[in-house]
Amino acid sequence: MEHEPNSTAMIQSAFLMSRSPDAEPLPETLEIAALVRRTLSGDSAAFECVILRYERRVVTLAMKLLGTREDAQDAAQEVFLRAYKYLHRLDLQKPMEPWLMRMTVNVCKNISRKRQRRLNTFSESETPEAFPADKSCDPYTEILEGQERQMLWKALNSLPERERIAVTLRDIEGLSTAEVAAILESSESTVRSQVSRARVRMKDAIDQMMGGEK
Amino acid sequence: MSCAHSREVLALFIEDDLPTVQAERVRHHVNACRNCQQICQQLQKSQSFIKARLKSPFYVSPSPELLNAVRQTVLSQIQDERQTLGWGVKIERALTLAFRKHGYAVAVVAILVIISASLLGQMRHSLSETHGRPAAVFESKNMLLRPERYREWVFVGSSIGLEYSVSHEMPTSSTPDSFHNVYVNPAAYKEYAKTGAFPEGTVMVLERVRSEIKKEPGLHGIYEKEFIALEASVKDSSRFQGGWGFFDFTDQDGKVKAKTQALSDGSCRSCHEERAETDHVFTQFYPVLRSARMES
Numbered sequence: 001m002e003h004e005p006n007s008t009a010m011i012q013s014a015f016l017m018s019r020s021p022d023a024e025p026l027p028e029t030l031e032i033a034a035l036v037r038r039t040l041s042g043d044s045a046a047f048e049c050v051i052l053r054y055e056r057r058v059v060t061l062a063m064k065l066l067g068t069r070e071d072a073q074d075a076a077q078e079v080f081l082r083a084y085k086y087l088h089r090l091d092l093q094k095p096m097e098p099w100l101m102r103m104t105v106n107v108c109k110n111i112s113r114k115r116q117r118r119l120n121t122f123s124e125s126e127t128p129e130a131f132p133a134d135k136s137c138d139p140y141t142e143i144l145e146g147q148e149r150q151m152l153w154k155a156l157n158s159l160p161e162r163e164r165i166a167v168t169l170r171d172i173e174g175l176s177t178a179e180v181a182a183i184l185e186s187s188e189s190t191v192r193s194q195v196s197r198a199r200v201r202m203k204d205a206i207d208q209m210m211g212g213e214k
Numbered sequence: 215m216s217c218a219h220s221r222e223v224l225a226l227f228i229e230d231d232l233p234t235v236q237a238e239r240v241r242h243h244v245n246a247c248r249n250c251q252q253i254c255q256q257l258q259k260s261q262s263f264i265k266a267r268l269k270s271p272f273y274v275s276p277s278p279e280l281l282n283a284v285r286q287t288v289l290s291q292i293q294d295e296r297q298t299l300g301w302g303v304k305i306e307r308a309l310t311l312a313f314r315k316h317g318y319a320v321a322v323v324a325i326l327v328i329i330s331a332s333l334l335g336q337m338r339h340s341l342s343e344t345h346g347r348p349a350a351v352f353e354s355k356n357m358l359l360r361p362e363r364y365r366e367w368v369f370v371g372s373s374i375g376l377e378y379s380v381s382h383e384m385p386t387s388s389t390p391d392s393f394h395n396v397y398v399n400p401a402a403y404k405e406y407a408k409t410g411a412f413p414e415g416t417v418m419v420l421e422r423v424r425s426e427i428k429k430e431p432g433l434h435g436i437y438e439k440e441f442i443a444l445e446a447s448v449k450d451s452s453r454f455q456g457g458w459g460f461f462d463f464t465d466q467d468g469k470v471k472a473k474t475q476a477l478s479d480g481s482c483r484s485c486h487e488e489r490a491e492t493d494h495v496f497t498q499f500y501p502v503l504r505s506a507r508m509e510s
Contacts, residue, residue, distance in 0.1 A: 040307070040311060044289060044292055044293070047289070047292065048285065048289055051284075051285050051288060051289070052285070055276075055281045055284055055285060056275065056276060056281065059276040059280065059281060059284060060275060060276060063276065064268075069276070069280060072276070072280075073280055073283060073284055076284045077284055077287050077288055077291075080284070080288040081288055081291055081292070084288070084292055085299060085303060086303075088306065088307040088310040088311060089310070145267065148263075148267050149267050149268065152263075152264060152267050152268055156268075170231075171229075171261070171264060171265065172264075172265075172268050177231055192226055192231055192232075193222075195225075195226070195231065196222035196223065196225045196226045196231075197222055199222075199225035199226075199229075199257065199260075199261065200221050200222055200225050200257075202260060202264060203225075203256060203257055203260035203261075206260050206263060206264075207256075207260075
C-alpha cells in the first residue's frame with residue numbers, strides 16, 4: 001500500500017502560486033509551461049511528462065469522488081484527453097494542477113450521473129474500493145474499519161452531488177474553502193453553505209447507522 | 215443567534231470555516247449555551263470519525279499498473295485525437311497560439327478581418343439590387359415586367375382618391391375613392407435621401423385598393439378592401455421622352471398582368487411633369503420621402 005501524505009500540501013502550494021498574479025512563476029510552473037509548448041507543437045513525449053507529473057493526483061481525486069478504480073481510470077483518461085484537447089487554453093503563468101483538478105471534478109460529475117442512471121436502470125450494487133481497510137492493524141480492527149469506511153462512503157454518496165464534492169474536497173482532500181471555491185468555480189459563501197449542510201447530513205447519517213442516535 | 219437554526223453554522227464553526235467576525239459571535243454564544251456546546255461536541259466527533267477513516271494515509275494510492283494503463287490509453291488516443299480535433303478547436307488553438315506569440319499584431323488582424331467582413335456584408339446588401347436583378351426589368355424597349363417583391367420596398371405613403379381633375383368644382387360624392395399605396399425601390403430611396411434627386415432606374419409602384427366604409431355600433435371608419443389596380447413609373451432617360459415611362463399592369467378584367475407596354479397617351483406624363491414637386495414624383499404627398507431628405 002502506498003500513502004501520499006504530501007499531496008494536499010502540493011495542491012495548496014499550487015493554489016498559493018495561482019493567487020499571486022504579479023509574482024514570478026515558480027520553476028515548476030515554468031517547467032510545465034515548457035512541456036505545454038512542446039506538446040502544442042506536436043511533441044507527444046512532452047505530454048507524457050505532463051501525465052506522469054499529475055496522474056496520481058488526478059486518479060486519487062477521481063477515486064475519492066467516484067469510489068471505484070474502474071470509474072476513476074475512465075475519469076483520469078477523460079481528464080487527460082480533455083486537457084490535451086484544450087491545452088492551449090491553459091494560462092502558462094499559472095500552475096496546471098488547479099486546472100486539472102477542476103477538470104477532474106467536472107468529469108467525475110458526468111461519470112457519476114451516468115452511473116446513477118445505470119444503477120437506477122439495472123439496480124447494480126455499488127462496492128466502493130477507494131476506502132479499503134488499513135492492513136497494518138489486526139484482522140478484527142481491519143474488518144471493523146473496512147465496514148465503517150463502507151458505511152461512510154454510502155453516507156457520502158447519498159449527499160446531493162454539489163455537497164458531496166464540496167465536502168470531499170474540503171474535509172477529505174483538506175483544501176481550504178477558497179481553494180474548493182476556485183475548483184468548483186463558485187463563491188466561498190456557496191462552498192461554506194454546501195459544506196455545512198453536508199457535515200450535518202453526514203453526522204445524522206452516521207448517528208443513524210451507529211444505532212439511531214441523534 | 216437562534217439555537218434552532220445553528221447546526222449548519224456550528225458545523226462550520228468547529229472547523230474554523232467561519233469568517234472571523236461571525237466566528238467570534240458564535241464562540242460567544244456557544245460559551246454560554248449548553249445545547250450548542252453539545253451539538254459542537256457531536257459534530258466534532260463525527261468530523262473526527264470521518265477524517266480518521268477517509269483521510270490520508272488510509273486511502274490507497276492508485277497502483278502503478280492503474281496509472282500505467284491510464285497513461286498508455288491516453289497516449290495512444292492522442293494520436294487519433296490530433297486528427298479528430300474539430301475545426302473549431304483547431305482554429306481556436308491557432309488563434310490562441312498566434313496571439314501568444316505576436317500579441318497585438320494578431321489582435322489588429324482579427325479586428326481588421328471583422329471590420330472587412332462587416333463592410334463586405336453591407337456592400338453586398340446595398341449592391342444586391344444594382345448588381346443583382348434591377349428594380350425595372352424590360353423585355354423589350356417599352357415592355358416592362360411586373361416588378362417583383364415590391365412590397366419589400368420602401369412604402370412612401372398612401373392617399374385616398376387623390377387625383378388632379380380638370381374640373382374646379384368640389385366633388386360631391388360621399389363614397390370614398392380607392393386608396394393609393396406607393397412604393398419606391400430601396401436604392402432610389404437611398405439616393406433620393408442623400409442627394410434629393412431620383413437616379414436612373416428609379417421605380418415607383420402604385421397599388422390601388424378599393425376602400426370600404428365601416429359603420430357599425432362600436433366600429434366605424436374606412437379601410438382597404440381588395441386590390442384593384444397596379445401601376446408603375448420608371449425613370450429611364452434612354453427609353454422615355456422626358457425621362458420617365460408610365461405603366462398600367464391592370465387588364466380590362468381587373469387582373470394584374472405579368473408585363474405591360476408603356477402608356478403612350480401622355481396623360482400621366484403631362485400631369486406628373488406639371489404638378490409633381492420633384493422630377494415627376496409627387497413628393498409633396500409622400501411624407502416618408504420628405505422626412506428622408508430632412509434627416510439626411
